[in-house]
Amino acid sequence: MTEGNFVDYVKIYVSSGKGGKGSTHLHREKFIEKGGPDGGDGGRGGHVILRGNKNLWTLFHLKFTKHVKAGHGGDGGSSRSTGHDGEDKIIEVPLGTVVKDQETEEILFEITEHGEEKIVARGGKGGLGNWHFRSATNQTPRYAQPGMPPEEHDVILELKVLADVGLVGFPNAGKSTLLSVLTSAKPKIADYPFTTLKPNLGIVAYRDFQSFVMADIPGIIEGAAEGKGLGHYFLRHIERNSTLLFLVPADADDIKKEYDILLDELRRYNPELLDKERLLVISKSDMLDAELQAEMKVLLDRDFQQIPYLFISSVAQQGLQELKDTLWKMLNS
Numbered sequence: 001m002t003e004g005n006f007v008d009y010v011k012i013y014v015s016s017g018k019g020g021k022g023s024t025h026l027h028r029e030k031f032i033e034k035g036g037p038d039g040g041d042g043g044r045g046g047h048v049i050l051r052g053n054k055n056l057w058t059l060f061h062l063k064f065t066k067h068v069k070a071g072h073g074g075d076g077g078s079s080r081s082t083g084h085d086g087e088d089k090i091i092e093v094p095l096g097t098v099v100k101d102q103e104t105e106e107i108l109f110e111i112t113e114h115g116e117e118k119i120v121a122r123g124g125k126g127g128l129g130n131w132h133f134r135s136a137t138n139q140t141p142r143y144a145q146p147g148m149p150p151e152e153h154d155v156i157l158e159l160k161v162l163a164d165v166g167l168v169g170f171p172n173a174g175k176s177t178l179l180s181v182l183t184s185a186k187p188k189i190a191d192y193p194f195t196t197l198k199p200n201l202g203i204v205a206y207r208d209f210q211s212f213v214m215a216d217i218p219g220i221i222e223g224a225a226e227g228k229g230l231g232h233y234f235l236r237h238i239e240r241n242s243t244l245l246f247l248v249p250a251d252a253d254d255i256k257k258e259y260d261i262l263l264d265e266l267r268r269y270n271p272e273l274l275d276k277e278r279l280l281v282i283s284k285s286d287m288l289d290a291e292l293q294a295e296m297k298v299l300l301d302r303d304f305q306q307i308p309y310l311f312i313s314s315v316a317q318q319g320l321q322e323l324k325d326t327l328w329k330m331l332n333s
């Protein structure tokens with residue numbers, strides 16, 4: 001899919017630098033007729049490296065990048081001096097970028113963390129200088145290793161953002177906490193309403209090379225659609241999410257009522273939001289004992305016949321795998 005500024009597929013030819021040659025230099029000095037070998041090693045060729053950057057959300061910045069070439073390593077010199085390493089080239093990519101070899105279509109790796117670096121074309125090793133090849137039978141070797149050749153191939157970068165999950169809940173429901181345990185995002189978390197003032201996004205890594213984006217938005221309150229609280233400023237951020245995850249904390253007075261208020265605010269803001277798939281989680285379930293949870297289930301089964309619900313606790317790490325599995329199924333159905 002390539003739509004406007006949203007680019008999630010690019011092909012780039014990457015080539016590393018070749019390694020520098022080892023030197024065959026023989027030491028020469030006044031009055032020393034036959035100096036020993038002193039040729040230094042060649043430098044390593046530059047790598048082409050991919051680096052995760054959490055501030056990037058598409059591959060748009062690479063749309064016109066066709067080639068990326070790293071620098072060659074320098075040759076070894078006399079007096080055992082080592083050649084310089086070739087310059088590395090860094091390609092910044094959004095989290096969730098999957099890298100494939102174009103020819104074999106094999107997945108090489110995925111970048112999921114901010115600052116994570118992986119080599120996509122390894123620089124050739126520098127050759128060893130003749131100095132290393134001295135032996136009892138040959139004190140003045142006149143050979144040295146050549147540098148290793150560069151690596152070059154076409155790679156495909158693909159952004160695996162299949163769909164998004166938007167978190168919907170009252171202030172203090174535990175949305176940011178959930179994002180912080182499912183992704184490497186570090187949103188601000190605190191025990192007061194409106195801690196989150198602008199959306200946070202994180203990538204949820206799912207099993208092998210899969211992932212999806214989760215968006216944490218500021219809490220919604222009654223009247224939000226008319227601009228109460230942070231108003232509809234933030235509701236637009238969930239318009240693009242394909243699945244909405246409603247969070248109602250276990251200690252809410254009336255779960256059904258809270259859910260209905262949330263739903264009503266969404267409807268009043270944009271009725272199309274109700275076409276999205278919905279999942280309800282009862283957050284902070286660590287506050288419930290088994291008996292209380294069983295009682296609650298009876299009510300939930302009565303009140304929520306249309307939409308699935310789960311009990312989770314971010315703090316106690318309960319129900320999180322089931323949550324991810326359920327979301328994954330919803331996103332891919």
Ligand SMILES: Nc1nc2c(ncn2[C@@H]2O[C@H](COP(=O)(O)OP(=O)(O)OP(=O)(O)O)[C@@H](O)[C@H]2O)c(=O)[nH]1
Pocket residue numbers: 169170171172173174175176177178188189190191192193194195196197217218219220283284285286287312313314315316
């Ligand atoms: N016991 C318990 N407390 C939790 C859990 N998750 C979050 N909390 C607490 O609930 C409070 C609010 O958490 P946040 O994640 O900031 O809530 P939020 O929904 O992002 O709040 P806003 O950004 O204000 O909308 C914090 O004090 C959290 O420590 C949980 O699973 N169990």
Ligand SMILES: [Mg+2]
Pocket residue numbers: 175176177188189195196216217218219
């Ligand atoms: Mg928050």
